[in-house]
Amino acid sequence: MTSIAFIGLGHMGAPMAANLVKSGVMVKVFDLVPEAMKSLTDVGALAAKSACGAASGADVVITMLPAGKHVRALYLGEGSSDKGLLDVLAAGTLLIDCSTIDAQSAKHVAEVAASKGFEFVDAPVSGGTAGAAAGTLTFICGGSDSGFEQASKVLSHMGANILHAGGPGAGQVAKICNNMLLSVLMIATSESLQMGIDHGLDPKVLSEIMKVSSGGNWTLDKYNPCPDVMESVPSSNGYQGGFMVDLMVKDLGLSQEAALLTNSCTPMGALARSLYVNHARQGNGTRDFSSIFEQFSNIQ
Amino acid sequence: MTSIAFIGLGHMGAPMAANLVKSGVMVKVFDLVPEAMKSLTDVGALAAKSACGAASGADVVITMLPAGKHVRALYLGEGSSDKGLLDVLAAGTLLIDCSTIDAQSAKHVAEVAASKGFEFVDAPVSGGTAGAAAGTLTFICGGSDSGFEQASKVLSHMGANILHAGGPGAGQVAKICNNMLLSVLMIATSESLQMGIDHGLDPKVLSEIMKVSSGGNWTLDKYNPCPDVMESVPSSNGYQGGFMVDLMVKDLGLSQEAALLTNSCTPMGALARSLYVNHARQGNGTRDFSSIFEQFSNIQ
Amino acid sequence: MTSIAFIGLGHMGAPMAANLVKSGVMVKVFDLVPEAMKSLTDVGALAAKSACGAASGADVVITMLPAGKHVRALYLGEGSSDKGLLDVLAAGTLLIDCSTIDAQSAKHVAEVAASKGFEFVDAPVSGGTAGAAAGTLTFICGGSDSGFEQASKVLSHMGANILHAGGPGAGQVAKICNNMLLSVLMIATSESLQMGIDHGLDPKVLSEIMKVSSGGNWTLDKYNPCPDVMESVPSSNGYQGGFMVDLMVKDLGLSQEAALLTNSCTPMGALARSLYVNHARQGNGTRDFSSIFEQFSNIQ
Amino acid sequence: MTSIAFIGLGHMGAPMAANLVKSGVMVKVFDLVPEAMKSLTDVGALAAKSACGAASGADVVITMLPAGKHVRALYLGEGSSDKGLLDVLAAGTLLIDCSTIDAQSAKHVAEVAASKGFEFVDAPVSGGTAGAAAGTLTFICGGSDSGFEQASKVLSHMGANILHAGGPGAGQVAKICNNMLLSVLMIATSESLQMGIDHGLDPKVLSEIMKVSSGGNWTLDKYNPCPDVMESVPSSNGYQGGFMVDLMVKDLGLSQEAALLTNSCTPMGALARSLYVNHARQGNGTRDFSSIFEQFSNIQ
The missing domain is CATH 1.10.1040.10 (N-(1-d-carboxylethyl)-l-norvaline Dehydrogenase; domain 2)
Known part of the structure; x- marks a missing residue:
């Protein structure tokens, strides 16, 4: 059984993670806001004490963050006192970033990830909070064919359309x-x-x-x-x-x-x-x- | 059997009139350009020597003209040495203007027409020359309910969608x-x-x-x-x-x-x-x- | 001594007319609003009972009206139960329209005026109410050279810049x-x-x-x-x-x-x-x- | 007597540097394009073999470069195999960047410069190549009051207007x-x-x-x-x-x-x-x- 880390439980992230839980997989979540965490643990998610704690040991990491700088901070450690996830996780972990961020950041993180043996898929969503709650989101993905294929299986629990736009960053574009x-x-x-x-x-x-x-x-x-x-x-x-x-x-x-x-x-x-x-x-x-x-x- | 006058055989008018002919009704056509006339008589339309000649005795008059001033000239005689159709035709003739013109002109002609006992429907088209040829145009009509109902039957030979936007001029808007x-x-x-x-x-x-x-x-x-x-x-x-x-x-x-x-x-x-x-x-x-x-x- | 009719005493017209009065010429005014009339008679203008009454016998007629239809109504009688000024005034009266209106109306009135022996100058203003009060307006004129020359003398009492843009209507453009x-x-x-x-x-x-x-x-x-x-x-x-x-x-x-x-x-x-x-x-x-x-x- | 380094001799930089030479100060120039160098040595400038060579020992360094990345590379060494000028020059050298670049880069270089004891003035120009040749440019400066004061004396040989927009980066904004x-x-x-x-x-x-x-x-x-x-x-x-x-x-x-x-x-x-x-x-x-x-x- 797959274990998934979900980091970032805002207006979109929370209902998305809840749909993952409902699908039966084990979901470990993290957010800086305790109330956001509670809404997920109430429906069966496991709570982690940090983003890194959520991600460690997971088969798949999903992130839903506000902007490119947060994504670079989390994965690369840029401007952060913590190490980046790419320096901590086991190679082979599938990384899916559902944030809507600038394409340059997405491409850059994907390149570093690839150089360390990870598949990284940018998968920004369309469909709003209603679509997030209903599990009918559209995911627009950038990444390799194999990365996209793996990510599709996970994303299908949260969305109705999983689209492949092209290589790294193409989802964001x-x-x-x-x-x-x-x-x-x-x-x-x-x-x-x-x-x-x-x-x-x-x-x-x-x-x-x-x-x-x-x-x-x-x-x-x-x-x-x-x-x-x-x-x-x-x-x-x-x-x-x-x-x-x-x-x-x-x-x-x-x-x-x-x-x-x-x-x-x-x-x-x-x-x-x-x-x-x-x-x-x-x-x-x-x-x-x-x-x-x-x-x-x-x-x- | 209905007889229809079709006046104005340009890029749109010609294929529209041809579809009317194909539907089996009697169509009398007029255009200032002889070649345009010939393309229609070749497929079975009758030629008239003037707009008035085409319209006289017809059950329905359809016009497809370039601009508001041409429509006002033809129906009202404005700025023209000829009488307007509204002064010549038998009351009760159904008048359908398929031209795309300013709404003010359409409303004005419709008002004068109503005052003389005619139903006037503005019915500009959408769909281009391809739609005109294929008979799949959309007609967007303005006029009374009864005018729209009568016009629909005729327009259905030339288009796939006949829509009623509202009262006089609403089709143009x-x-x-x-x-x-x-x-x-x-x-x-x-x-x-x-x-x-x-x-x-x-x-x-x-x-x-x-x-x-x-x-x-x-x-x-x-x-x-x-x-x-x-x-x-x-x-x-x-x-x-x-x-x-x-x-x-x-x-x-x-x-x-x-x-x-x-x-x-x-x-x-x-x-x-x-x-x-x-x-x-x-x-x-x-x-x-x-x-x-x-x-x-x-x-x- | 020149006598001037001033028709239209709104926010702009009133201070303009007042400056004319101050310059020493005889000014007969008309406006539909009694308070507007009073503000001018208080400073020495003569009151007329109608636009026509103001204009009759004047050497120069100045108009300051809201839109083209008012200018056409006053000069041509269009859509009005009164005769137009052009049918009433003595040929040779200098006509200056300071309204800001569409160029087509200005050109049309100028043509009819010319055909009846009048010089008509379109002279819309720039400079706002402050400029109107201070007599520092800019007038942008359209009309013949002789019309412009005559108009300039009158307008100089109300403005600091009198510019000649070209023939009839050019002031409006x-x-x-x-x-x-x-x-x-x-x-x-x-x-x-x-x-x-x-x-x-x-x-x-x-x-x-x-x-x-x-x-x-x-x-x-x-x-x-x-x-x-x-x-x-x-x-x-x-x-x-x-x-x-x-x-x-x-x-x-x-x-x-x-x-x-x-x-x-x-x-x-x-x-x-x-x-x-x-x-x-x-x-x-x-x-x-x-x-x-x-x-x-x-x-x- | 002041010695000035001028780095970047493009369409604008070349005539600006030439005006400096004409003003009588000693000017050492550098550009990657040999023809650009020659046009300046022809009128009396000294040639340097590198940007750093031009700047070393100068009282004032003036730069005229295409974009923020070039300015950061030259002063900070960012993305460059060479050390940045700020790590090489004697503290106290007045630094004037006449390039038009993004305000963020200008602010950042100014901050680092200040931390190392330099005055840095961003002084983008307005006036085009004609103004550069005629020495009638406008300089729009950002920096401290003292930095602006010193820079003004130098810039006055190349321009007619030296303006102070505010603190670091304000010239660019x-x-x-x-x-x-x-x-x-x-x-x-x-x-x-x-x-x-x-x-x-x-x-x-x-x-x-x-x-x-x-x-x-x-x-x-x-x-x-x-x-x-x-x-x-x-x-x-x-x-x-x-x-x-x-x-x-x-x-x-x-x-x-x-x-x-x-x-x-x-x-x-x-x-x-x-x-x-x-x-x-x-x-x-x-x-x-x-x-x-x-x-x-x-x-x-």
Whole structure:
């Protein structure tokens, strides 16, 4: 039986780890926040006293951390008083980082890991907290074919789609390409719906029309930003829950960082970042990202 | 048996009228261009010597014209030496305008038509020349319920989806909302794909990933702008055919005109218009609108 | 001695007319708002009972109205139950329209005026209410050389700069080109200053540096948007007074209308319109247009 | 008599060093390119065999390098097989870095320098190659008051304006704030002029009008982007010379990097970067940055 270490039990990590526990494998968890730990031990996970303690002896290590510097600190020991996991773990341990971080950090950790005999897979997720709880996340993976194959088996307990984007770091690149695109879909759908409303159209009817026409996109299918068009989405619930504006701002920052590296031209993505940063700065950081709709609808 | 007048046999009108002929109804056509007329009489349509000649005695009049001023000239006689159709035709004739024009003109003609006892339906199309030829167009209609019901029967010979957006003019509004959104989808998908390519990803793999993720949209499903990702789309055929840049520029102009009328805020749509106008001014006006991809990919 | 009719006594028109009165000419005024009339008769203007009554017998007619439709209604009688001034006044009366309106209307009225023997000069103003009160406005004129020459003498009592942009309508075009540019200067200066502040720079020091460098522009010289950098500007007075956001939105609407007519590509101007419409929709319509600075500075 | 080391003799560095030589001080130079060295020894500079050789014994070291990594390599030895200058030079040597680099690198080198007893001043320049040749550059400095005071004396031989933006790194921040603003001024002025031209206005007349109105900005005063409006500017010389598009792309990259660090919202700057990257990718990288005008004027 496989034993898995899960490090990082935030809004996403906690429900993901809980699904792993439910799948029947032994899960040892660690987080700096005691309450986060308790929520997992309550459902059957074992508690470790440190990240290293969780990882030692595990067959698979899964990490879900906020940013590239945390991932480099944990695996490489960069800027940390502790040794990195790569200096401590037994070679052969499968390493899966589900954090959304910059591709450069992911590539760098993967290279060091490979040089020490580890498979390292970057596997950022898509699908939000609802998908994490339901076990229907999408994982977008970067790494070798064999690494991806091994990781898929583990990730299948937490997600519905496990995709292979390419070599080390490719998971991160594909994730931010996707989320940059998503941010534009959300804004453009919002402004189109509101323009229709301004001209007297019913947003439900207009949504149905665009959904089956060439304007069709994920936000119309699953996540309509206009209140009361769809049930059970954040826009019909005061923009609570879902995927926070602050997280979209983070992903758009990563996308623009990536664009600078390769001198890529992303006018829509750059504008989306400006609009989301502005939205966050107006106090909407913890609301769902579909609340950008209000930037177009609010009339004083 | 219904007799139908079809006026305006351009790139879209001609194949649409041909499908009507194939459906078995009697179709009388008119266009100022003799070659356009011939292509229809070759397949069985009757030729008229004038728009009025085509329309006289028809049960249904369908028009497919370039702009609002042509529609107003034909139906109302505005700025024309001829009488308008509304002053000539028998009340009760069903009038269907499939042109993509400004909503104000559509509403105005519909009002005058109603005052004289006609049903007038604005029914702009979506789907391009390929859809026109295949009879798989989407019609987005504005008008009364009864007008829509009657028009649906006729339009079903030329399209696969007949949608009712609302009252008079609503078809035009919904169409430009949709096409504004589409233009943004196309650009944002292009820049996201190219950013992935710039970072070493395979555009086919990245397209597959985004298609099933939250970046999913019509352009990834049906019309990938990156050459050689999909077969049988303009991007894999030198950006020939499909929906011309100049037509997208026209629709984006209509969308911005509409935004000005209602003081709507459409930052993405406005940027899309700028990028498409720029693209057209660089000599790409007659290429397919997915050729905007080259604005992001070309490296000298 | 010249007698002048002044029609339209709003925030701009009233102080302009008052300066004319002070210059010693006889001024007959009209406005629909009695209080506006009283403010002028208090300083020595004569009151007329109608626009036509003010204009009859005047050597010069000056109009300051909200939009093109009002100008067309007054001069041409379009959509009005009254005859147009052009059908009533003695040929030879000099007509000066200081309104900011669409160039098409200005050109059209000028053409009709010319056909009836009038010189018509479009002379929109720049400089805000402060400039109107101080008599330091800039007039940007369109019309014939002789029309401009005559108009200049009159306008010199109300402004410091009388500029000739070209033939009929050119004043309006130049005005909206200028104001489109101004809106971008204001936003770009705001975001640059705030980025400096975000990095710890003193906005006064940064303003001084950019003012003498290649970032130098009118807003840094005369109208710094960052509070407490300059004295006696709206930003140091809670963004009261000055040039209202709603008026900038109006001018940006005219600029985008003009861009659509000629298929011009104005990405910065289009983005500026979106940002100002958004700002207005958030309840800032009556504040000074430099308050857009808060869109970049506000942190919750 | 002061002896100065000048390291980095590119398009900007070479004429700057030449002006130092002309001022009468002893200048020892180093560059990796022999031709660059020769152009300076021809006018009286002494040649060194290495950067370190130039700097040893100098009272002042001036560097003009392409990017932050080169500055860190030279001063700190980062990623280099040589020791850093800070480990070699006598404490007390005044260090002036005129490169345009990221503010973080500038701050970091300044901190290490301070810890070892050096004054380090970041002094990026503005004014282009023409300003470098004429000795009329603007230096925007970051550093202590005493460091700035000492540096000013040296820089005055190469520039007309020596400005103090704040502490370490502030010169770099102010420079990229300014250049981000400049890029927007250039684009917005271009699109406004072209819109005027599209409506029949004379760009010379329109330029004169906007120059004295609220659209006034540096590009209208010194660097009109429309051909044949001003003499002796790149736009009247096929966009040769001046400040290259590729350098503007570099500065806009630095500005967006800075915006990401502080979560600043810079919609105009972000759009300007997209438009300039696009312009560069179309083969205009080595032309003057005012050639962006052609993006708005070209009609096929």
